[in-house]
Amino acid sequence: MNIIIPDYVLAVLEQLEQHGHEAYIVGGCIRDTLLEKEVHDWDVTTSARPDQVQNVFKNEVTIETGIQHGTVTVIKEGHSVEITTYRIDGTYFDGRRPEHVTFTSSLTEDLARRDFTINAMAYHPLKGVIDPFKGKHDLEQKIIRCVGNAHSRFAEDALRILRALRFAATLNFHMNAETANALLEEKEKLRNIAAERVREELLRLLCGENCAEVLRIYYTVLAVRIPELLPMVGFQQHTPYHAYDVWEHTVRTIEAIKPEPVLRLTMLLHDIGKPNTFTQDDQGIGHFYGHGSVSTEIAKQILERLKFDCSTKETIITLVKYHDIRCELSPIWIKKQLRKFGTDLFLQLLEIHKADIAGQNPNLLYRLENITKCEAMTKEILSEKPCFSLKNLAVNGSDLISLGFPQGKIIGTILQFLLDAVIEETCKNEKNELLEYLQQNKHLINKS
Ligand code: ATP
Ligand code: MG
Numbered sequence: 001m002n003i004i005i006p007d008y009v010l011a012v013l014e015q016l017e018q019h020g021h022e023a024y025i026v027g028g029c030i031r032d033t034l035l036e037k038e039v040h041d042w043d044v045t046t047s048a049r050p051d052q053v054q055n056v057f058k059n060e061v062t063i064e065t066g067i068q069h070g071t072v073t074v075i076k077e078g079h080s081v082e083i084t085t086y087r088i089d090g091t092y093f094d095g096r097r098p099e100h101v102t103f104t105s106s107l108t109e110d111l112a113r114r115d116f117t118i119n120a121m122a123y124h125p126l127k128g129v130i131d132p133f134k135g136k137h138d139l140e141q142k143i144i145r146c147v148g149n150a151h152s153r154f155a156e157d158a159l160r161i162l163r164a165l166r167f168a169a170t171l172n173f174h175m176n177a178e179t180a181n182a183l184l185e186e187k188e189k190l191r192n193i194a195a196e197r198v199r200e201e202l203l204r205l206l207c208g209e210n211c212a213e214v215l216r217i218y219y220t221v222l223a224v225r226i227p228e229l230l231p232m233v234g235f236q237q238h239t240p241y242h243a244y245d246v247w248e249h250t251v252r253t254i255e256a257i258k259p260e261p262v263l264r265l266t267m268l269l270h271d272i273g274k275p276n277t278f279t280q281d282d283q284g285i286g287h288f289y290g291h292g293s294v295s296t297e298i299a300k301q302i303l304e305r306l307k308f309d310c311s312t313k314e315t316i317i318t319l320v321k322y323h324d325i326r327c328e329l330s331p332i333w334i335k336k337q338l339r340k341f342g343t344d345l346f347l348q349l350l351e352i353h354k355a356d357i358a359g360q361n362p363n364l365l366y367r368l369e370n371i372t373k374c375e376a377m378t379k380e381i382l383s384e385k386p387c388f389s390l391k392n393l394a395v396n397g398s399d400l401i402s403l404g405f406p407q408g409k410i411i412g413t414i415l416q417f418l419l420d421a422v423i424e425e426t427c428k429n430e431k432n433e434l435l436e437y438l439q440q441n442k443h444l445i446n447k448s
């Protein structure tokens with residue numbers, strides 16, 4: 001089998017060999033090439049020690065990416081290539097990272113320290129694939145399997161537990177039985193992993209095409225860092241609107257929405273407050289009054305725990321809070337929403353609403369029609385470039401001041417009053433008409 005390696009990577013391999021060192025491409029790039037997926041980075045593994053790598057590339061820019069772990073990045077023809085010395089990982093501290101690493105001259109030893117068989121293959125243009133752990137077989141069988149003893153591999157580095165779930169979700173692979181048992185048994189060690197790393201793996205997992213199956217089987221693993229998920233599992237809703245318990249509904253909504261991190265995470269969290277708000281009426285019908293705001297509160301804590309940046313956190317919180325928006329097929333209502341949320345957030349809310357219905361009751365999918373119509377109407381309205389924010393109002397603060405209105409809070413109040421009139425279609429967004437409208441209606445302005 002021939003792997004087509006970009007010229008700048010071949011040049012790196014050749015340069016290392018010319019200095020008497022072994023060099024192979026390794027890991028994800030081989031896995032992805034064999035799966036006919038796009039390769040995003042070409043990693044090189046070599047017998048050369050980091051100082052020797054720096055010497056080989058002394059005429060190029062090199063970066064000491066992780067020199068104590070043996071990684072040097074070389075900038076070759078404008079591309080960065082990570083070159084890592086063959087190494088054996090020493091004992092692990094806290095299930096997080098090796099206390100020290102030992103460089104070795106054996107490629108097989110280097111492949112043995114890698115996490116999964118599908119990530120433990122090396123390739124050389126003349127020597128072919130080096131595959132001591134049968135990674136190619138597992139790729140063909142679509143299996144995630146640890147290299148070596150699964151228990152000790154997960155105990156050494158618990159991040160691998162999440163990587164296993166992420167690869168199963170993104171590649172649409174199954175877990176080998178021993179690997180699955182071990183990751184479930186070692187899952188508590190995930191407490192030692194930095195929040196940022198958990199967050200990144202979680203987002204990649206959620207965007208995987210097989211994420212629904214992974215979430216159904218391995219929710220207890222995620223619950224180590226997000227215990228708020230657990231009450232949703234098996235929580236019956238007792239309402240004709242829902243055919244599934246809260247967790248199954250959640251999983252289906254995740255599957256139903258585009259694989260974008262913000263949208264997928266919103267679906268994971270949108271109903272997380274439901275178990276806390278459940279009531280049943282005289283007929284035994286279940287209700288979850290106010291679950292949007294309870295979900296918002298819980299979501300806030302989770303997003304903070306996972307160290308999301310402020311803007312992503314705010315977006316997800318707003319989307320969770322308003323996920324239950326009731327669409328009205330009226331241009332005025334739509335423009336009010338555009339004013340309140342802005343275009344992007346409102347369109348996202350419609351996506352979320354569609355996914356929510358898709359995960360409720362398969363017999364009630366006709367309810368999607370209303371949202372689809374609302375979406376079409378919104379797009380039509382947007383194409384007319386309507387005014388729904390002060391930015392596009394035909395009158396601004398200076399216009400009012402030059403008419404003699406005093407500077408201060410009142411200017412903002414008047415502009416909002418005029419924007420209301422434009423959105424409610426009682427006045428055109430045209431300067432003279434707005435000023436005329438203002439003259440006639442200024443007694444209506446709430447000055448408080
Ligand atoms: P992707 O880049 O798509 O996340 P990848 O397999 O390239 O996938 P990287 O994190 O870039 O993943 O790591 C490169 C290689 O290093 C992996 O293919 C694997 O061989 C090894 N590796 C990465 N993380 C670990 C880990 N936690 N434990 C053991 N080996 C690892
Ligand atoms: Mg990679």
